[in-house]
Amino acid sequence: MGRIALKQVQKSFGDVTVIPPLDLEIDDGEFVVFVGPSGCGKSTLLRLIAGLEDTTSGTIEIDGTDATGLPPAKRGLAMVFQSYALYPHMSVRKNIAFPMKMAGMDQAEQERRIAAAAKALNLTDYLDRRPGQLSGGQRQRVAIGRAIVREPAAFLFDEPLSNLDAALRVGMRMEISELHKKLDTTMVYVTHDQVEAMTMADKIVVLQAGVIEQVGSPLELYRAPRNKFVAGFIGSPKMNLIEGELANEHGCRTIGIRPEHVEVSTTEGQWQGTVGIAEHLGSDTFIHIHGVPGCDPLTVRADGEVSVRHGDTVFLTPRQNLIHRFDDNGMRIE
């Protein structure tokens, strides 16, 4: 079981309020991702759940019992840190065994769980090495191993992939997702990378300045962002937010259109602009276009075969049913 409920949880450091009162429910078995720009309070929120920070007010319930005042170890949660936080003076085996040793678990059971975890994470050959002798990906797996042997109520991940290189990150992303499918345990995952959030999450929590901007499935957030911030944060390249005349035509302050929802043509279209930079990725071409009033540059995601150059004049047509509208406060208008 791993149901976590935050009720009016607040965190201040001195006079600075990092997280104003906030409510959040995480269901058992869910993969929840906290995402937001750096300094938005997502790591602090995770550390509050872990018990590594004290709440200023409010309660944290784990499986229905109040865990607000409990020390980290008593909450039944396991955490994987950004820096892996392995014990450098212990072998991989001892690292994985450490939480079980602290819990005073029977030796034979410890051995059995270490063997099982090592097998699941491809670490069997490395059990007697020190963390310093492992690659980044292997260290990450040891950190995960140390977390799974405890059979926790929930896993907490604090930007676990940000120290890995891009290729490894994609691999580990899938490994963690598979682990979640296999264990079916609640996972709370913090990242600033919206691609990780979109690909892994059952539920995404978008945070800004300690405030939850929106909670929903990846596609809900993509299709119906609640406000301009979520609209700009979810999706890559970012949604184009257009103000002024073009927005007024739609009867609102701001309109948003995703780069993939704009048709490019060299002959005709609704809006006209000049190509600034065209980024050819092979599969796609990202074209940054100047001259569309109220949005500079406007980004368009076109087919990889489109060949436009700097200075070319292009015509753009947004897909009408995919235009998002926002009011004066930046909130979505349905």
Add this chain to the structure above:
Amino acid sequence: MARAVPNSRKAINTAVAGTLGFIIFFPILWILILSFKTEGDAIKAPLQVLFSTGWTTESFGAVQERSDYFKHFTNSVVLALGSTILGLLVAVPAAWAMAFVPAKHTKNVLMWMLSTKMLPPVGVLVPIYLIFRDVGLLDTRTGLVIVLMLMNLPIIVWMLYTYFREIPGEILEAARMDGASLREEVIYVLTPMAIPGIASTVLLNIILAWNEAFWTLNLTASNAAPLTAFIASYSSPEGLFYAKLSAASVMAIAPILIMGWFSQKQLVRGLTFGAVK
């Protein structure tokens, strides 16, 4: 990064560095030579000293006869180890607290501690002497252990603080998540990780305490006098006995020199710890 240096330049650099090294080492070498000469040879002109043929160990015998080397040696060992152990007992908790639970004024406290090292010791000699006299600590090992510990405490705290700061907080948090109590965290995680730092702090402190002369000379007479006082006793108003003074010096500095030699790797590693990632 290696830079290309012409061989001629390398040769000149080596020669200059070698000469400088020799000049710095020369007094120690000279003491060593004099300690194996007779008193008569030892006061001759330097070149004559060097080429005089009489080599003898009689000075060492005379020194041991005149003053009890082993008593002074024991005192030095007791003072160096005692002040180091006492210093660690105070400094380890202090440095832990400052490194892991810093408060608003932690930096100021550290600066203040260091600033006490800027004060000339002679400035507090009279008050400390009077206090020692009144509480009966003059010429006692206990008294000196306390003074030497206090003298070196700022350095021990600073060094340990620096090492502890190098231990990533996340590892300690991981231990906490893994169910370690504060005691288990210290025993299984913190201490093993800090051992290189603690070791070099201990070594440096032993050397500093061993060589400390100001307080040991001023606060002891005979009972608690360490090797520094033993050397000083050979420079007397009745005249200088170069050979015996040198023999005494060799006997006093040899133990710490040998210890320093064997631990230099550890010492250098400890002192540059954290300087390069």
